[in-house]
Every structure is written in structure tokens, then in C-alpha cells.
Amino acid sequence: MTQSMDFLLPRLDRLGEVAKSNKSLQFNNLFHHINPMLLYKAFYKLNRKAVKGVDDLGWFEYQKNVKQNIRALHGKLQSDQYKAQPVKRLWIAKPNGEKRPIGITAIEDKIVQQALVWVLEPIYESDFLGFSYGFRPNRNQHQALDAVYMTIAYKKVSWVLDADLKGFFDAIDHQWMMTFLSHRIADKRVLKLVKGWLRAGVMDEHTKHKTWVGTPQGAVISPLLANIYLHYALDLWVQQWRKRHARGDVYIIRYADDFIMGFQYKSDAEQFKLSLQQRLTDFKLSLNESKTQLIEFGRFAKSNRQARKENKPKTFDFLGFTHICSVRWGSDQFALLRVSIKKKLRAKIREIKETLRRNINRSPYEIGRWLKKVLTGYFNYFAVPRNGKSLNVMRTEVCKLWLKTLRRRSQKGRKLNWQVLNRLVRFFIPHTRIRHPYPNQRFHL
Numbered sequence: 001m002t003q004s005m006d007f008l009l010p011r012l013d014r015l016g017e018v019a020k021s022n023k024s025l026q027f028n029n030l031f032h033h034i035n036p037m038l039l040y041k042a043f044y045k046l047n048r049k050a051v052k053g054v055d056d057l058g059w060f061e062y063q064k065n066v067k068q069n070i071r072a073l074h075g076k077l078q079s080d081q082y083k084a085q086p087v088k089r090l091w092i093a094k095p096n097g098e099k100r101p102i103g104i105t106a107i108e109d110k111i112v113q114q115a116l117v118w119v120l121e122p123i124y125e126s127d128f129l130g131f132s133y134g135f136r137p138n139r140n141q142h143q144a145l146d147a148v149y150m151t152i153a154y155k156k157v158s159w160v161l162d163a164d165l166k167g168f169f170d171a172i173d174h175q176w177m178m179t180f181l182s183h184r185i186a187d188k189r190v191l192k193l194v195k196g197w198l199r200a201g202v203m204d205e206h207t208k209h210k211t212w213v214g215t216p217q218g219a220v221i222s223p224l225l226a227n228i229y230l231h232y233a234l235d236l237w238v239q240q241w242r243k244r245h246a247r248g249d250v251y252i253i254r255y256a257d258d259f260i261m262g263f264q265y266k267s268d269a270e271q272f273k274l275s276l277q278q279r280l281t282d283f284k285l286s287l288n289e290s291k292t293q294l295i296e297f298g299r300f301a302k303s304n305r306q307a308r309k310e311n312k313p314k315t316f317d318f319l320g321f322t323h324i325c326s327v328r329w330g331s332d333q334f335a336l337l338r339v340s341i342k343k344k345l346r347a348k349i350r351e352i353k354e355t356l357r358r359n360i361n362r363s364p365y366e367i368g369r370w371l372k373k374v375l376t377g378y379f380n381y382f383a384v385p386r387n388g389k390s391l392n393v394m395r396t397e398v399c400k401l402w403l404k405t406l407r408r409r410s411q412k413g414r415k416l417n418w419q420v421l422n423r424l425v426r427f428f429i430p431h432t433r434i435r436h437p438y439p440n441q442r443f444h445l
Contacts (some may be wrong), residue, residue, distance in 0.1 A: 010038060016122030019184070023127070028186035033119045034112070036074045042114035043070065046107070053088045053106035054203050062107050073108055084109055084193075084200040086208055087216045101170075103216025109197065113220035116193060123184055124228060129235045134256035135223035141319045141381075144255045145338070146439035148318060153336050153440070156249045157262035157298040159269040162316035163276070164291035168257035169222060170214040172229055173284040174198050177215075180232045197221060213284070226256060233283040234259075241275060260318055262298075269294055299334040301325050317341050320382065340382050340390035348378065349397050356405045364406065368428035371398060376430050383435035391432040399425055 010033040019025065043066060048059040062069055076082040087103035105113070121137065128136065133144035151157060165171075178195060185191060197219065202209045215222045235254065242250035248264030250272070263269040273294060280286055293316065296305060301313040302325050313325040326337035352374065359367060375398060379391060403421045 010035060010119075012118055012122050015119070016126050019123040020126035026182075026184060026186040027123060030119055030185065030187045031077075031189040034074075034077060034115045036070055038115045038118065039070050039074055039111055040066070042111045042118070045114055046110055050110075051088075051090070051104050053104045053109070054086050055106040055108070057107050059107065069108075070111075073111065077112065080189075082108075082112070082193075084196040086201040086203040087211075087219065089202050089204040089216075100217070102218040103202065103222075105197075105216070105219050109200075110220050112193065113197065116190065117221060117224050119190075120185070120224060124224070124231070127184070128227065128231055129239060131252045132227065132231070132235060132254050134254065134258075135227060141255060142436055144253055145319055145321065145384075147253045148260055148323070149336055149338070149439050151251045151253065151262050152298055152323075153334070155251060155262065156264040157251065158296065158300060158304075159263040159266050159294065160297040160316060161261035161263070161269055161273060161294050162292065162318070163259050163261065164288040165257045165280070166286045166288040168285065169217045169226065171285055172215050172226070173213055176233070176283055177225060177229055180228055183232070194221070194225070223256070229283075230254070230257065233285065234279070237279055241272065245271065245275075255319060258318065260316070266296075297323075297325060302334075320344060321384070321387075326386075337386055338384050339387050340394075345390055345394060349394065349401075352398055353401050356401055360405055360408060364424060367402065367405070368424055371402065372428045372430060379430055379432055380435055383433060385434055385436075385438055388432060388434075395429065395432060399429060 012033065015027070015030075015033075019027075043062070046059055050059065052058050073082070085106040085108075087105055089101050089103060091099040092102055093099055125137065131147070133139045133141070133147070152160070174195070177198065178191065181191060181194060198215060199211060201211050202216070215225050235252075238250075238252050246263075246268045248268055249262075250264070250268060251262040253260045261269070261272065263272070277287060293314070295314040295316060297313050297316070305311065305313060315322050315324050317323070320341060321338040322341050324337040324339065326335045327333060328335045352371075355370075356367065359370075375395065378394060382391060399421065402424070406421070
């Protein structure tokens with residue numbers, strides 16, 4: 001069965017080879033790659049526990065008759081009867097107390113979107129630039145963090161622009177999006193699919209709203225569309241700007257809509273920021289001024305500011321870490337210190353506290369397994385050198401909360417002490433250790 005499936009899957013890697021060999025080629029025959037086997041594979045790629053969309057259809061319900069459902073879905077695509085359904089909007093709390101919207105797409109929209117991502121991805125992977133790390137195959141957040149570390153620690157960087165785009169996913173202009181896609185994609189059926197998803201509308205509290213801008217966060221296709229939009233609106237322009245206008249070295253590391261710029265000279269940084277604002281305006285985007293800052297940062301920032309009798313260099317946040325100008329232990333040599341963002345650390349602890357409170361009657365074994373999963377994931381991401389204090393705070397606070405929860409279960413539970421809890425902790429709670437050494441050590445620099 002597996003062999004036959006693999007045999008029938010389209011050879012999508014060839015699209016990447018062709019795209020790489022001809023950077024100006026437009027692909028006009030892509031739709032046929034979305035065949036039943038690719039749709040079948042896309043279905044099994046989906047999150048089985050995902051929230052249901054407006055179709056009120058979950059993964060397991062769809063799976064009961066998956067072969068018939070996939071054949072019917074493919075038939076609708078081929079006969080031009082497929083129509084995107086509105087996106088169900090949910091609101092998720094942010095650490096700062098605000099809420100951000102996410103979009104839950106219907107299951108068949110998810111399937112087709114995933115299939116199309118696989119078709120388009122090889123083409124655009126040949127085009128995307130090296131400093132783009134977000135939502136790309138074989139790239140992740142820690143590679144972006146490594147790039148930031150190596151750039152600031154070893155390159156000519158004295159100024160950092162910490163840029164944040166204001167409501168990026170909600171601001172994507174549909175007309176520009178389709179224009180950017182048409183640079184590479186000439187298949188009208190593929191373009192129609194994307195346009196249909198963009199214009200499908202949003203269902204919020206049983207009320208449908210039309211969508212003239214934006215792409216929903218949470219949709220399978222959205223990360224790829226976001227990268228395509230920023231590739232043309234930002235990345236290519238940055239590449240040209242630093243070649244044509246910069247006096248010194250200029251670096252960029254982008255993860256989705258979050259990016260860090262490093263500059264050798266302040267004049268370049270100031271000129272770039274002004275040009276950036278105009279560039280973004282041209283494509284219906286803007287900077288979030290409250291979260292965007294140009295700061296003196298790097299190997300010589302501390303000494304330069306001390307010479308001018310100014311305060312120590314400011315910090316910037318990127319991908320969950322606060323980046324700080326520091327020194328190596330026992331020396332005056334510059335070191336880039338990365339620690340967990342405090343407000344996000346506190347928010348995570350509050351989240352765990354609320355979950356423990358809601359599940360107070362669950363068995364210690366069940367809670368222990370859940371805590372092990374949560375903390376393992378947290379430590380796997382945040383365990384970088386010199387972030388041990390934040391990790392120990394997380395571990396200690398979680399243990400305190402667990403003991404408090406166990407004591408509240410019953411009068412008998414009030415007799416629990418640290419000695420009893422330690423037996424549970426030794427079994428379930430992982431220890432903190434460095435999981436991501438300094439990149440220069442891993443790269444043998």
C-alpha cells in the first residue's frame with residue numbers, strides 16, 4: 001500500500017530544480033499535481049486534535065470515509081465546484097493581556113491548502129533568500145537565533161534595528177499578494193484557489209464578515225503566503241538597498257514578520273529606517289512604533305557609552321529571548337547574553353497554574369506526565385548558555401504550584417511535604433541542562 005502511494009505521488013522536487021535553473025520562469029501547469037494521493041497525504045499531515053472549523057467536521061469524523069471523501073474532494077477541484085469556506089475566528093490571550101485572532105479553517109480547506117503548499121514550496125525555496133528563517137523546510141527558530149548571535153558577536157555591528165510589523169497577517173493586501181504570486185505562478189486555477197481562500201470571509205460569533213485584506217493566522221497556507229509577500233516587499237529590497245546605499249556592513253535576520261537588522265554605522269541605520277517606513281507604506285504595511293527601536297548594541301556599545309557617560313546599552317527581544325550586551329565570565333570580553341523574556345516566563349507560569357487549578361482532581365500520575373511534556377518542551381527551546389537562572393525559576397515555581405495543588409485535593413493531601421513531592425519530581429520533572437551550546441562552539445569557530 002505504501003509503495004503504491006509513494007509511486008503515485010507527484011515528483012515535486014523537480015519543480016524546485018526547474019525553478020532554480022530559471023529564475024524568471026512562470027509555471028502555468030501546476031494544478032494537476034494536486035492529485036488524490038497528494039490530498040490523501042495532506043489529510044494525514046493534519047493535526048488530529050485541531051479545533052473544528054465552520055464545517056463542524058473533525059479529523060476522526062472525516063477519516064471514517066477518507067477514501068470516498070478524498071475522491072469527492074478531488075472531483076470538486078477538477079470540476080471547478082470546490083469553494084473555500086469562511087474561516088472561524090477565535091481569540092487567543094497574549095502575555096500582555098491583549099488578544100490576537102487566529103483563524104480555524106474547514107478541514108477540506110486545510111487539506112487542499114497543505115497539498116498546494118507542497119506544490120509551491122519547492123518553487124519558492126529556490127527564490128527565498130538565506131536570511132529568511134521562518135516557516136521554511138529544514139529551518140527553525142534556533143538557526144535564526146544562531147545567526148543573530150554570530151552576526152553581533154563576530155561581524156561589524158554597532159547598531160541594531162529591532163523591527164516589528166504592525167498586524168502583519170491582518171494587513172496583507174490581497175491585490176499585492178496576487179501580483180507577487182503571478183511573478184512565478186501563471187496557472188489560473190492555482191491563483192483562483194489562493195484568491196478564494198483570501199476572500200472566503202471570517203465567521204465571528206455566527207456573523208460572517210467579508211475579508212478584503214489579510215490572511216488568517218492559523219491557516220495552513222498563511223505562512224507560505226506571508227513569506228512570499230515579504231520576499232518581494234522586503235527581502236529583495238533590503239538586498240538591493242545595502243548594496244546601493246550602505247556605507248558600511250548591513251545584516252538582516254528575519255523570522256516571519258519579526259526581523260533584526262545589524263549596522264556598522266548609525267547613519268546607515270537611520271537612513272535605512274526612513275527608507276523602510278516608505279517601502280512598507282507602498283505595500284500597505286507599517287512599523288509598530290511602540291515595539292520598534294534603533295539601539296546602540298554590539299561589542300563596543302558598552303565601552304562607547306561609558307566613554308560618553310551614558311547608561312548601559314538597551315536590550316532587544318527576539319524569538320522569546322531578551323538579548324543583552326554582557327561580558328564573559330571572569331573577563332572583560334564581550335558576550336551576547338540571551339535570557340528568557342520575563343513577561344513571557346511569568347505568563348507561562350500563570351498558564352500552568354491555571355491548568356493545574358482546572359485539573360485539580362486528576363491523578364498525580366496524569367498531571368506528572370503532562371508537566372513532564374510541558375517542561376521538556378520549554379527546556380528544549382530555552383536551554384541556552386547562561387539562561388539557567390530563568391530555567392530554574394520555571395522548574396522551582398512549577399514544583400511549588402504542583403505541591404500546592406496536591407495539598408488542596410483533600411485533607412489528607414494537606415500532609416504532603418517536599419519529601420513526598422520530591423519522589424514525584426524525580427520521576428516526572430526534567431532537570432535543566434544546556435541543549436543549545438554557543439553556535440561558535442558547534443561550528444568550531
